[in-house]
Amino acid sequence: MADFFKVDLDVLATMTGTLRQAGEQMDQALQAFGAAQDGQIGPSTLVGAAKDFQGTWKYGLGQLQQAISECTEGVDKVHKNYQETEQTVQQSLGKINTLLQE
Template identity: 35%
Template sequence: MADFTVSTEFLAKLAKDLKGCGDELDQGLKALKDASRSGLGYDFLDEACGHFQGTWEYGLKKVRECVKILDEGLEKVQQGYDSTEQDTTKALTPQGRS
């Protein structure tokens, strides 16, 4: 039989880290907006920045959708492992005799 362990603490940390991923991408997008997508001096550069900003926003939306799905899945996995561990502990704990 294979040696297999699951750290529910690690699953919780992974879910937290994934949530922070979208926030970091938001900060990058905000920095790009603060740099201004217009007025850089060259029309082609302004257009490129505008295109990049739109692409970044779309990509960020997709990342957030994936993070949400992963977060929900990780939460269910963590709950499942916690429940199984509790049930196993309960089943293996000797019960007092009446």
């Protein structure tokens, strides 16, 4: 049965890191759009479009960042719980093995 269901704790840890990175990158991109000045990213019409984009998407991206944060917290908890369960099972099996050898 142990081969039927496996959880790769390293994959869960990687997923958490990836989610955090995505949230940070979105925040940086949003701030870059809002901080654009004439000449930095192109003509004033492009700067205006970037600022409009930043204003329009600020709420939506904030909501997306919140969802990423909540998902990251959930994956962190799952990772921790699986680690604890794995340790408990190993300890229990060690105790059983000791008792069987007596």
